[in-house]
Amino acid sequence: MYFEVMNEPYGYSADQWKTICKQWLQHYPDVPRARILIGGSGYCQFVNAVASDSAFNGCFFSQHAYAFWFPSVNTVENWKGLADFVVNPYQSRTILTEFGVAMTTGIDYSQPANGDGRIAFLRAMSQVRFISHGG
Numbered sequence: 001m002y003f004e005v006m007n008e009p010y011g012y013s014a015d016q017w018k019t020i021c022k023q024w025l026q027h028y029p030d031v032p033r034a035r036i037l038i039g040g041s042g043y044c045q046f047v048n049a050v051a052s053d054s055a056f057n058g059c060f061f062s063q064h065a066y067a068f069w070f071p072s073v074n075t076v077e078n079w080k081g082l083a084d085f086v087v088n089p090y091q092s093r094t095i096l097t098e099f100g101v102a103m104t105t106g107i108d109y110s111q112p113a114n115g116d117g118r119i120a121f122l123r124a125m126s127q128v129r130f131i132s133h134g135g
Contacts, residue, residue, distance in 0.1 A: 003028075004037040004062060004097075007044070014041040014049035022055050033058030037095065040086075044097065045069070051090040063087055063130060064098040067121035074117035079124030087130060096130045 005024045009017045022039050036059045040047035051061050061127040065083065073079055087094040099107075101118045113120035 002035050002037050002060070003031055006039060007062075008064065009041065010043050011040055014042070014046070017041050017055055018055070021050065025055070029100050033049065033114065034060070036060065037062040037097070039097075040064075045086065047087045047090055047094050049091070051087075059093070061087070061094045062097045063094050064100065065096065065113055065121075065125060067101045067118045071117060074113070074115050074120055075126070076113055076120045076124045079117075079121050080128055083124065083128040083130075089106075091130060093131045096128070099125045 007020050009020070012020065017039075025036070038050055038056055038059050039062040040051075041049040045063050047061045047063050050056065062132050063086065065086075070082065073082055084091070101107075105118075107118060108118070109122050111119065111121055113123060
C-alpha cells in the first residue's frame, strides 16, 4: 500500500507544496518512506520541482501525464523525450499514476501515429520506464 500526500496539488507553488509534504512527513513519521508518494507540483506534472529536496529522500514521486497538456507534441520520440525531461534524474523513484487520452473519439490507437499526438502519446507512455522497481 502506498500513501499519497495529496492528489494533484494544483494551486500551490512548488515551495508551498514542499512545505505541506514536509509537514505530512513530520506528522506521520512511522509511515515508511518507501510507501509514500509525493506528487509533482501542479497536477502532479512537475516531479523535478519537488524531488530535488533532500527532505524527500526515500520517498517515491507521483507523475501524471495527459496528451492534451502538450497538443503540439506529435511524435512518439518527442513524447518519450518530454517524459524523460519532466522526471529525470528521479526516474527510478517516479511512478506514472495517471495518464490518458480520449477513448471515445473514434481514433484507432492501434495505427501508427503519423503525426497524431494522441496516438504518439499513448504509444510513448506505454514504452517509457518511469520506475525501476515496484517498491
